Amino acid sequence: xxxxxxxxxxxxxxxxxxxxxxxxxxxxxxxxxxxxxxxxxxxxxxxxxxxxxxxxxxxxxxxxxxxxxxxxxxxxxxxxxxxxxxxxxxxxxxxxxxxxxxxxxxxxxxxxxxxxxxxxxxxxxxxxxxxxxxxxxxxxxxxxxxxxxxxxxxxxxxxxxxxxxxxxxxxxxxxxxxxxxxxxxxxxxxxxxxxxxxxxxxxxxxxxxxxxxxxxxxxxxxxxxxxxxxxxxxxxxxxxxxxxxxxxxxxxxxxxxxxxxxxxxxxxxxxxxxxxxxxxxxxxxxxxxxxxxxxxxxxxxxxxxxxxxxxxxxxxxxxxxxxxxxxxxxxxxxxxxxxxxxxxxxxxxxxxxxxxxxxxxxxxxxxxxxxxxxxxxxxxxxxxxxxxxxxxxxxxxxxxxxxxxxxxxxxxxxxxxxxxxxxxxxxxxxxxxxxxxxxxxxxxxxxxxxxxxxxxxxxxxxxxxxxxxxxxxxxxxxxxxxxxxxxxxxxxxxxxxxxxxxxxxxxxxxxxxxxxxxxxxxxxxxxxxxxxxxxxxxxxxxxxxxxxxxxxxxxxxxxxxxxxxxxxxxxxxxxxxxxxxxxxxxxxx
Amino acid sequence: xxxxxxxxxxxxxxxxxxxxxxxxxxxxxxxxxxxxxxxxxxxxxxxxxxxxxxxxxxxxxxxxxxxxxxxxxxxxxxxxxxxxxxxxxxxxxxxxxxxxxxxxxxxxxxxxxxxxxxxxxxxxxxxxxxxxxxxxxxxxxxxxxxxxxxxxxxxxxxxxxxxxxxxxxxxxxxxxxxxxxxxxxxxxxxxxxxxxxxxxxxxxxxxxxxxxxxxxxxxxxxxxxxxxxxxxxxxxxxxxxxxxxxxxxxxxxxxxxxxxxxxxxxxxxxxxxxxxxxxxxxxxxxxxxxxxxxxxxxxxxxxxxxxxxxxxxxxxxxxxxxxxxxxxxxxxxxxxxxxxxxxxxxx
Numbered sequence: 001x002x003x004x005x006x007x008x009x010x011x012x013x014x015x016x017x018x019x020x021x022x023x024x025x026x027x028x029x030x031x032x033x034x035x036x037x038x039x040x041x042x043x044x045x046x047x048x049x050x051x052x053x054x055x056x057x058x059x060x061x062x063x064x065x066x067x068x069x070x071x072x073x074x075x076x077x078x079x080x081x082x083x084x085x086x087x088x089x090x091x092x093x094x095x096x097x098x099x100x101x102x103x104x105x106x107x108x109x110x111x112x113x114x115x116x117x118x119x120x121x122x123x124x125x126x127x128x129x130x131x132x133x134x135x136x137x138x139x140x141x142x143x144x145x146x147x148x149x150x151x152x153x154x155x156x157x158x159x160x161x162x163x164x165x166x167x168x169x170x171x172x173x174x175x176x177x178x179x180x181x182x183x184x185x186x187x188x189x190x191x192x193x194x195x196x197x198x199x200x201x202x203x204x205x206x207x208x209x210x211x212x213x214x215x216x217x218x219x220x221x222x223x224x225x226x227x228x229x230x231x232x233x234x235x236x237x238x239x240x241x242x243x244x245x246x247x248x249x250x251x252x253x254x255x256x257x258x259x260x261x262x263x264x265x266x267x268x269x270x271x272x273x274x275x276x277x278x279x280x281x282x283x284x285x286x287x288x289x290x291x292x293x294x295x296x297x298x299x300x301x302x303x304x305x306x307x308x309x310x311x312x313x314x315x316x317x318x319x320x321x322x323x324x325x326x327x328x329x330x331x332x333x334x335x336x337x338x339x340x341x342x343x344x345x346x347x348x349x350x351x352x353x354x355x356x357x358x359x360x361x362x363x364x365x366x367x368x369x370x371x372x373x374x375x376x377x378x379x380x381x382x383x384x385x386x387x388x389x390x391x392x393x394x395x396x397x398x399x400x401x402x403x404x405x406x407x408x409x410x411x412x413x414x415x416x417x418x419x420x421x422x423x424x425x426x427x428x429x430x431x432x433x434x435x436x437x438x439x440x441x442x443x444x445x446x447x448x449x450x451x452x453x454x455x456x457x458x459x460x461x462x463x464x465x466x467x468x469x470x471x472x473x474x475x476x477x478x479x480x481x482x483x484x485x486x487x488x489x490x491x492x493x494x495x496x497x498x499x500x501x502x503x504x505x506x507x508x509x510x511x512x513x514x515x516x517x518x519x520x521x522x523x524x525x526x527x528x529x530x531x532x533x534x535x536x537x538x539x540x541x542x543x544x545x546x547x548x549x550x551x552x553x554x555x556x557x558x559x560x561x562x563x564x565x566x567x568x569x570x571x572x573x574x575x576x577x578x579x580x581x582x583x584x585x586x587x588x589x
Numbered sequence: 590x591x592x593x594x595x596x597x598x599x600x601x602x603x604x605x606x607x608x609x610x611x612x613x614x615x616x617x618x619x620x621x622x623x624x625x626x627x628x629x630x631x632x633x634x635x636x637x638x639x640x641x642x643x644x645x646x647x648x649x650x651x652x653x654x655x656x657x658x659x660x661x662x663x664x665x666x667x668x669x670x671x672x673x674x675x676x677x678x679x680x681x682x683x684x685x686x687x688x689x690x691x692x693x694x695x696x697x698x699x700x701x702x703x704x705x706x707x708x709x710x711x712x713x714x715x716x717x718x719x720x721x722x723x724x725x726x727x728x729x730x731x732x733x734x735x736x737x738x739x740x741x742x743x744x745x746x747x748x749x750x751x752x753x754x755x756x757x758x759x760x761x762x763x764x765x766x767x768x769x770x771x772x773x774x775x776x777x778x779x780x781x782x783x784x785x786x787x788x789x790x791x792x793x794x795x796x797x798x799x800x801x802x803x804x805x806x807x808x809x810x811x812x813x814x815x816x817x818x819x820x821x822x823x824x825x826x827x828x829x830x831x832x833x834x835x836x837x838x839x840x841x842x843x844x845x846x847x848x849x850x851x852x853x854x855x856x857x858x859x860x861x862x863x864x865x866x867x868x869x870x871x872x873x874x875x876x877x878x879x880x881x882x883x884x885x886x887x888x889x890x891x892x893x894x895x896x897x898x899x900x901x902x903x904x905x906x907x908x909x910x911x912x913x914x915x916x917x918x919x920x921x922x923x924x925x926x927x928x929x930x931x932x933x934x935x936x
Contacts, residue, residue, distance in 0.1 A: 057747060099917070106920055113872065117916040118913065118916075121913035294752055297730055304741070
């Protein structure tokens with residue numbers, strides 16, 4: 001399917017939505033209204049859970065905060081619902097910001113559990129504040145008015161609700177295809193990679209969290225003015241899991257899944273209410289939640305991917321446009337060759353009683369390729385993690401380009417110009433090759449959330465896409481830029497990592513076993529690439545076990561053994577060094 | 590607040606904290622062995638109280654029907670799984686474990702109700718009836734996704750809790766119960782009356798903690814469970830079946846939940862849905878204790894109990910808000926205190 005065809009289908013869908021209230025019966029329109037309202041909250045959760053990988057049970061609480069805010073403004077104090085919208089958004093986003101700031105540093109399930117806790121706390125709060133009507137709630141909430149037109153009819157508010165849903169969908173799609181959206185999509189799978197690209201994982205998580213709450217706020221505002229009455233009930237923990245169910249059933253990775261999930265869950269609930277009394281008379285209320293939970297569990301056991309991704313598998317492959325030449329992204333001024341670039345001074349790292357790196361010092365000068373070698377367990381990868389900030393040092397100093405970076409967070413070091421690859425490849429397997437490399441350009445580009453959602457970032461995006469394609473071509477992967485990274489064989493995944501590192505336009509390239517898993521021809525090509533990079537004044541630090549590869553490529557070698565530096569020097573000298581031979585071969589025969 | 594009131598509140602808090610501690614220890618046990626954060630634990634404690642109340646009233650408790658239904662389901666699933674795996678020879682054993690044993694328990698309870706048994710027998714019957722629930726749920730709900738991520742298991746666990754609440758309403762009805770105190774004795778310590786029930790709760794919590802400690806350190810099964818907790822694959826290579834270790838963990842855990850339910854039943858009025866808050870408060874204790882430490886979880890749960898007791902004195906309506914909100918600064922402190930290892934969930 002081409003872009004134009006997709007847009008045509010979307011336009012037809014919007015047209016159907018537009019005329020729907022004029023030939024459906026009022027009950028169906030009301031049902032559609034609720035579906036749209038739930039869909040907004042579910043889209044927020046789809047972003048948070050499916051895209052960002054943060055499972056939240058507390059979305060209902062955000063919807064509730066917004067609903068109560070607007071009810072307080074409009075019903076209790078008599079101001080316009082639009083003022084209520086403003087307060088709803090401010091309150092929800094502020095509370096989400098504070099909660100996120102406090103909890104988003106937590107690990108996976110701790111984070112999810114904390115959402116259960118504050119979700120409950122907020123729910124109990126609604127029920128216990130006198131000004132908010134305790135458990136009785138607030139009634140007589142006025143309808144939304146546009147000018148002098150009161151939106152009291154079902155179809156009137158229908159148009160408002162679905163107008164917002166469609167706008168949100170479009171903005172979310174734009175966002176996910178932009179710089180910030182890619183960073184959000186990269187959150188799933190751990191922080192180490194994200195931070196190594198100069199992205200503050202915490203900031204992106206917080207942004208996603210507040211965005212999800214914002215969509216919850218829209219939902220809550222509409223809910224309050226549609227039902228004209230609110231009580232704590234619809235914002236309890238049970239509703240929290242229902243939103244989660246909507247997002248997951250629809251397919252948590254896709255924003256359209258939020259709408260589809262909301263529709264399915266709402267319709268299902270509706271028909272369960274219709275049919276359960278026929279099966280078990282008098283027990284419908286309790287059976288409803290049992291049936292519902294059982295269905296959800298069954299779904300999680302059997303079909304976790306969700307409906308939209310499942311159906312998308314049957315659609316023809318989308319035809320994406322290969323990036324066209326565009327203005328080049330600004331480049332870093334490389335340090336003059338021979339200048340001291342990286343200084344590792346008496347660095348030490350302990351893991352409990354084990355001293356993995358002990359008093360290691362070496363220097364890297366601009367424009368050289370330095371090889372770090374040593375037997376397994378010598379501490380090579382640990383040193384890489386220390387100097388890229390993935391691990392903290394226990395002692396010693398590290399300076400990069402004349403500035404101490406010993407205690408800098410990983411993403412600051414990355415932004416200073418250190419790009420790396422990993423011994424155990426870290427990619428986002430469900431993102432395309434191009435998107436993976438585009439992640440590398442994050443620190444070189446500036447477009448924010450709004451620019452991405454409103455498509456104001458297209459010029460910069462075009463430059464970034466072209467730069468990413470060029471890096472893919474440079475490592476020899478330019479043939480299929482839209483292939484999923486997970487489909488590549490291991491050797492090519494390593495090359496993809498190098499392309500991603502290069503896309504960051506680094507001053508120092510740190511490669512952890514780049515040739516592992518490559519065939520001989522590929523190794524030769526890689527060596528050629530690295531030499532070409534050196535010619536461009538790029539400085540390279542690499543760990544590698546293939547001695548032929550190392551000896552013919554690097555300018556100098558540092559040898560590690562049992563966490564300590566054994567010696568350093570030019571390849572020929574290292575090759576003849578008795579201590580090195582002993583470390584590798586266990587004594588000179 | 591006078592020192593007297595503070596002391597009374599503290600004793601109250603320690604008593605309910607000890608109940609939470611039992612649930613918390615069970616939660617840690619199941620989490621470490623199976624990686625499931627078993628939210629429905631509180632529900633099992635509440636079901637225990639409701640079961641005991643029904644037995645007190647000489648009725649067949651709804652738990653009996655629940656166990657029978659779960660046993661049929663679990664047996665059917667296990668049989669299908671075995672036949673599909675071509676291991677039909679193991680069928681009789683599966684039917685014995687998943688169907689016959691639970692049904693025998695149900696039968697014993699059904700027969701015993703008619704004879705108006707004394708309290709100790711009723712307690713034993715209650716525990717017998719309650720312990721199969723969690724292992725059966727494990728077979729039905731968690732076994733098919735045993736290798737899923739912790740987050741998936743947690744989501745399923747939360748969904749399961751809601752299913753159980755619905756089942757609770759169906760099998761027990763909406764009425765709350767409060768059972769007779771297990772002892773009417775009371776004692777005076779430093780001018781403050783301490784009820785026998787409180788002493789009993791503390792003793793039981795202490796006893797079960799010590800028993801669990803002995804079990805883990807001195808029995809082979811206990812060591813196998815610990816091994817499974819540390820490394821599932823490694824344990825499997827040593828011939829320990831993680832599924833079986835899981836079942837044992839669930840049995841032990843539900844026994845602890847059962848005991849806590851019996852202990853709390855005379856102190857608080859228990860409804861079919863009271864379990865969630867018990868479970869979650871225990872859980873707050875578990876989190877404070879760092880998820881994997883038994884003493885940590887027990888201490889954390891005690892802390893929650895004391896906090897709740899003082900909070901309810903200050904504002905009885907907002908006590909739950911206070912308890913759950915307090916989790917947030919604690920989490921913050923934990924997240925800044927210990928550097929978390931980055932759990933890399935690759936897809």
